[in-house]
Amino acid sequence: MRTRTPVKSGICLLGALIASLLAVPADAGQEDNSLVVAFAKPLTTVDRLYSIQREGLILSRLTDDGLFYVNPDTLEFEPLAAESYEWVNQTRLEVTVRDDVTFHDGSPMTADDVVYTYEWVLNDDADTSRGPVIQSWLESVEKVGPRTVRFNLRLPYPMALRDMAISIPVRKEGTYDGVEGRQNSAEDRPLNGIGPYRIKSFSAGREIVIERFDNYYQASPKANPAIDTMVFRVIPDQGTQQAELLSGGIDLMMDVPPDVADNISHLPGVRRKEGNDIRIGYITLDAGGYADPDSPFTNRKVRQAINYAINREEITRYLVRGSAEVIDFACHPRQFGCEADGPRYDYDPEKAKKLLAEAGYPDGFSFKLWAYREKIIAEAVVSNLKAIGLDVDLRFVKLNVFAKVRNDKDMGAFFASYGSGGTADASASTGVHFAESSARNYSGDPALADTVLAAERTIDTQERKRLYRQALNRIAEQAYWVPLFSYSQNYLLAPGLEFPVPKDGVPRFWQASWSEQ
Numbered sequence: 153m154r155t156r157t158p159v160k161s162g163i164c165l166l167g168a169l170i171a172s173l174l175a176v177p178a179d180a181g182q183e184d185n186s187l188v189v190a191f192a193k194p195l196t197t198v199d200r201l202y203s204i205q206r207e208g209l210i211l212s213r214l215t216d217d218g219l220f221y222v223n224p225d226t227l228e229f230e231p232l233a234a235e236s237y238e239w240v241n242q243t244r245l246e247v248t249v250r251d252d253v254t255f256h257d258g259s260p261m262t263a264d265d266v267v268y269t270y271e272w273v274l275n276d277d278a279d280t281s282r283g284p285v286i287q288s289w290l291e292s293v294e295k296v297g298p299r300t301v302r303f304n305l306r307l308p309y310p311m312a313l314r315d316m317a318i319s320i321p322v323r324k325e326g327t328y329d330g331v332e333g334r335q336n337s338a339e340d341r342p343l344n345g346i347g348p349y350r351i352k353s354f355s356a357g358r359e360i361v362i363e364r365f366d367n368y369y370q371a372s373p374k375a376n377p378a379i380d381t382m383v384f385r386v387i388p389d390q391g392t393q394q395a396e397l398l399s400g401g402i403d404l405m406m407d408v409p410p411d412v413a414d415n416i417s418h419l420p421g422v423r424r425k426e427g428n429d430i431r432i433g434y435i436t437l438d439a440g441g442y443a444d445p446d447s448p449f450t451n452r453k454v455r456q457a458i459n460y461a462i463n464r465e466e467i468t469r470y471l472v473r474g475s476a477e478v479i480d481f482a483c484h485p486r487q488f489g490c491e492a493d494g495p496r497y498d499y500d501p502e503k504a505k506k507l508l509a510e511a512g513y514p515d516g517f518s519f520k521l522w523a524y525r526e527k528i529i530a531e532a533v534v535s536n537l538k539a540i541g542l543d544v545d546l547r548f549v550k551l552n553v554f555a556k557v558r559n560d561k562d563m564g565a566f567f568a569s570y571g572s573g574g575t576a577d578a579s580a581s582t583g584v585h586f587a588e589s590s591a592r593n594y595s596g597d598p599a600l601a602d603t604v605l606a607a608e609r610t611i612d613t614q615e616r617k618r619l620y621r622q623a624l625n626r627i628a629e630q631a632y633w634v635p636l637f638s639y640s641q642n643y644l645l646a647p648g649l650e651f652p653v654p655k656d657g658v659p660r661f662w663q664a665s666w667s668e669q
Contacts, residue, residue, distance in 0.1 A: 195357075407642070
């Protein structure tokens with residue numbers, strides 16, 4: 153479907169190639185009211201219960217609905233297939249199910265379907281991708297009225313609505329009968345969702361085609377999407393994506409690096425849109441001495457010196473660019489609970505040198521800085537650190553190597569990023585990185601871990617804010633992290649395509665449309 157000859161990757165396209173591509177009309181999607189989007193990574197299943205990929209989340213917001221969803225404007229969790237809900241107490245949630253929702257096979261959604269879905273996720277043999285997470289907080293589910301479902305929690309868990317919105321699409325009762333575990337996600341089992349689009353065809357690793365579902369319930373905020381048909385083509389190579397966009401083979405590129413966007417967004421037939429993302433960049437320091445008990449990073453003055461040494465403003469402005477912003481704490485400012493008044497570390501290399509001397513390292517020391525992405529940013533960080541007398545060896549490796557060494561707690565310092573799964577809550581950043589059991593937690597601070605855990609064990613919003621403020625202030629005071637910046641998202645679009653840039657970095661293509669010309 154509108155395929156073109158691949159080209160080699162690269163920021164600069166040859167002039168002759170550009171000219172030939174621009175000769176091809178790029179408005180095919182507008183003519184037939186379709187939308188073709190490039191996926192960089194393949195999906196092995198269209199069943200969200202068996203996928204944790206970002207691409208799977210993007211697709212599921214079109215083909216599936218959960219009881220709740222993430223409001224694209226407020227990023228709060230609100231009813232979707234649920235009509236209403238009530239926290240009866242800290243560990244009991246009752247949900248009233250809508251009575252006007254239809255599965256793609258035409259059958260009505262009922263409370264029994266909701267109970268079946270959650271009981272399947274709670275079943276160890278089902279082997280769903282998020283089963284262990286849901287099982288950690290959900291004890292049981294039961295139907296207590298014609299349209300009422302009760303969720304009995306193991307413990308207070310404020311992110312229950314988040315997990316239900318992002319990870320658990322409603323499935324028709326009996327969907328997985330007669331099969332076991334991950335066989336449920338096999339290609340020959342058609343997806344029977346309740347979303348505004350239904351699967352028309354799925355070729356694993358190549359292409360997914362979806363079409364608008366005309367019997368979608370009108371009360372949904374996703375009702376009446378403008379696009380008739382959407383196609384998601386797997387095109388791993390950025391250069392090939394560029395060529396396809398210029399030729400009309402695709403209508404939209406996501407996650408476009410700033411330098412690529414700079415080079416082709418000025419060409420005829422291309423529009424650029426950018427916006428913020430909940431993803432943040434940071435440096436973790438081995439304050440707990442896991443990799444080396446005698447590490448200089450066990451000294452707070454050394455960690456503070458690292459914070460003062462890095463010119464976050466210039467790195468953000470000139471390397472990350474777009475709508476990226478400097479961050480001061482271990483979370484994204486858009487996340488609930490990301491409010492603190494602890495110390496902020498402005499760029500001050502002289503103060504950094506003074507702190508190193510006070511810590512007993514007037515001539516600096518040697519260490520390895522690990523990284524797996526954005527090498528140019530990692531190199532800028534290294535340059536800043538060398539300027540205060542530190543001998544830094546940048547160990548730039550592939551993600552699988554990075555993850556193994558990090559999880560083995562064998563890094564003195566590492567530069568990384570985290571997207572929080574698009575969740576606008578500090579539990580998805582601060583909680584993940586400073587929980588006692590987290591492989592990312594190098595602080596060695598059990599009191600901090602207890603504070604983070606307490607924030608995840610109450611549904612009292614004011615108490616959660618207080619606890620996260622306490623945790624964030626502690627992280628800043630002890631300089632366990634070097635918070636760097638938020639990320640900026642770049643999209644390249646065909647002319648006439650209207651698409652609101654998401655606030656959390658997760659596109660909602662049911663909002664897309666073609667403008668009248």
